[in-house]
Amino acid sequence: MAGTFALRIVSPVGDVLNEDVEFVVLPGGSGELGILPNHAPLIAALDVGVARYTLNGGTIKRVAIAGGFVEVADNSATVLAESAELGEEVDLTRAVKAKERATNRLTSRSNEIDVRRAEYALRKATARISAAEK
Incomplete structure (x- = not known):
């Protein structure tokens, strides 16, 4: 380049x-x-x-x-x-747990869950995992 x-x-x-x-x-x-x-x-x-x-x-x-x-x-x-x-600084274990929590919130779909916030948390955790794994 x-x-x-x-x-x-x-x-x-x-x-x-x-x-x-x-x-x-x-x-x-x-x-x-x-x-x-x-x-x-x-x-x-x-x-x-x-x-x-x-x-x-x-x-x-x-x-x-x-x-x-x-x-x-x-x-x-x-x-x-x-x-x-x-x-290289992402705590992969923590990111995977955050993804699991967000996924569980989204699958439960109770009235107490802020869906947009859970979706954001899922996207953020997924990005952290992707950055760490590659």
Whole structure:
């Protein structure tokens, strides 16, 4: 690939990632969004999912993202995420248990369950598992 650009991922707890990368794919609101060096300026909403980025040298890494926005300008991309977790830092056991809890809530469908919140928890847990396993 021709060059790199700065990728910064920030969550409410602080910087999650600050690397020079060759390529990044983000979970956009209407599909995946790929960014290469010298991308045109852009602001876009992000969905729950897994961001994949390629380091100089070809190593691919993953980050679980739970929504937010990306701004691309001046050969850098800044992700402001509601939450973000590096794939290698995901507690897989905890993520699997969270997925099971969300699935159980959705299958019970009692009046006490907030379905939208349970669906969000399921999507977030699934993204964390995907980021950790690949």
